[in-house]
Amino acid sequence: MMKTSVTILLLAALLGLCETLPVEGGGSPAVNSKPGRCPKITPGPCFAPHLNYCESDEECPRDQKCCILLCGYRCTALQTD
Numbered sequence: 001m002m003k004t005s006v007t008i009l010l011l012a013a014l015l016g017l018c019e020t021l022p023v024e025g026g027g028s029p030a031v032n033s034k035p036g037r038c039p040k041i042t043p044g045p046c047f048a049p050h051l052n053y054c055e056s057d058e059e060c061p062r063d064q065k066c067c068i069l070l071c072g073y074r075c076t077a078l079q080t081d
Contacts, residue, residue, distance in 0.1 A: 033057050036078035038067030046071040 034057040052073040054066035060075035067076040 034060075034065050034078065036065060036080045038065055038076060039079055041068065041070055044070060 048071045050072045054060055054073050054075050057065050060066050063078055064075040065078055066073050069076065
């Protein structure tokens with residue numbers, strides 16, 4: 001029973017730590033030239049490796065921007081409001 005409690009506490013601590021780790025590659029993408037803005041993200045745990053699928057808006061289709069999401073940068077639909 002004691003080992004189970006310790007294991008659960010360690011897993012909870014690791015999940016909390018992963019939630020605060022920066023995305024691989026640092027800050028924002030190098031170039032954000034498209035109009036519009038990225039969607040707001042709700043902080044939460046990331047259960048996948050932090051992967052960046054884009055580094056700039058130019059790598060995305062014309063109606064998308066390179067935005068930070070929960071687990072890294074991805075091409076995302078523009079928000080213009």
